[in-house]
Amino acid sequence: MDSSLKEDDAVLFIDRKRRRYLKRLRRGRRITIRGDIPADELIGLPEGSRVRLSSGEFFLVLRPTYADLVPNLPRQAQVIYPKDTGPMLLWGDVFPGASVIEGGIGAGAFTIALLRAVGPAGRVISYEVREDFARMARDNVAAYFGPAPQWTLRIADIYDGFEETGVDRMFLDVAEPGRALTSAARALRFGGVLVCYVPTALQLKDTVDALEASPHFGEVDSFETLLRHWQVKGLSVRPLHRMVAHSAFIIVARRVAV
Ligand SMILES: C[S@@+](CC[C@H](N)C(=O)[O-])C[C@H]1O[C@@H](n2cnc3c(N)ncnc32)[C@H](O)[C@@H]1O
Incomplete structure (x- = not known):
């Protein structure tokens, strides 16, 4: 891939203290942080250049990596944290060419991860009940992923069921995934993988109880991920004082033949 910065690229400006500012390179416009610089002066520079602003x-x-992008994504709902995205894609066993349903799109952060993982031969179908969230997610996917012909966005309530059948994988980031299990079983192929993402212990218990009671699901597994960054500076080599101590629980189950 050509590393030079292009018109309309999303780019991070990172200062000496490693603070990050997400900007877009619009021809004829100026980038303003503390001081400014014409975007035209950046277009054509190699990615990773150091530039001097008027100050x-x-x-x-x-250009932002996925992990850099997600905390900066315009949003109205909580996104799935990048620390959880990786394990969810792996335990959810998403592969190039897979067909995947996503329930609850929010800002579209996880949608972007799914679109990258399934690739152009795959299919992602996202269900979202709120039109305003769907609009924001559509804008985010267009701005930070690009054209996505393999993506279908349905404005619908997942508790009313899914239109698709025979899908390989399903991800539910809604309050009561347990309520959607019968329709999830209808949509998933045998052997398919269901992944639920719920923030509280009560939701974890309700969801696992519902999965264990369902004849359509087996191999239920629950976990959370903890990610602790370290400071490595001179003799000060220690964990950072702050971390995201809790985000949500991840529940994985397989669609079994009854
Ligand atoms: C926490 S957000 C999802 C965030 C998203 N996974 C991300 O990474 O950006 C939950 C979303 O589920 C949607 N939602 C809640 N209940 C729903 C339902 N029954 N059917 C469809 N969408 C639903 C909400 O409107 C909200 O957009």
Whole structure:
């Protein structure tokens, strides 16, 4: 891939203290942080360049990785944290060419991860009950993923069921995934994988109880992920004081033949 910065690229400006500012390179416009610089001066530079703004301050300019992007994504609902996204894609066994249903789209953060993982030969069908969230997610996917012909967005309540059958994988990030199990079983193929993401212990218990009571699901497994960054600076080599101590529980189950 050509590393030079292009018109309309989303880029992070990173200052000396590693604070990050997500900007877009619009021709004829100026990028303003503390001081400014014409976007045209950046277009064509190699990604990873250090640029000087009118204030004299230098910034490192990089396209955001997925983990950089998600905390900066415009949003109205809580996104799935990148620390959980990786394990969810792996335990959910998403593969290139897979067909995947997503229930609850929020800002579209996880949608972008799914679209990347299934690739152009796959299919992602996202269900969202709120039109305003769907609009924001559509804008985020267009801005930070690009054209996605393999993506279908349905404005619908997942508790009313899914239109698809024979899908490989399903991800539910809604309050009561246990209520959707009968329709989830109808949509998933035998052997398919269901992944639920719920923030509280009561939701975890309700969801696992519902899965264990269902004849359509087996191999139920629940876990959470803890990610602790470290400071490695001179003789100060220790965990950072702050971390995201809790995000949500991840529940994985297989669609079994009755
Ligand atoms: C926490 S957000 C999802 C965040 C998303 N996974 C992300 O990473 O950006 C939950 C979403 O589920 C939607 N939702 C809640 N109940 C729903 C239902 N019954 N059917 C469809 N969508 C629903 C909410 O409107 C909200 O957008």
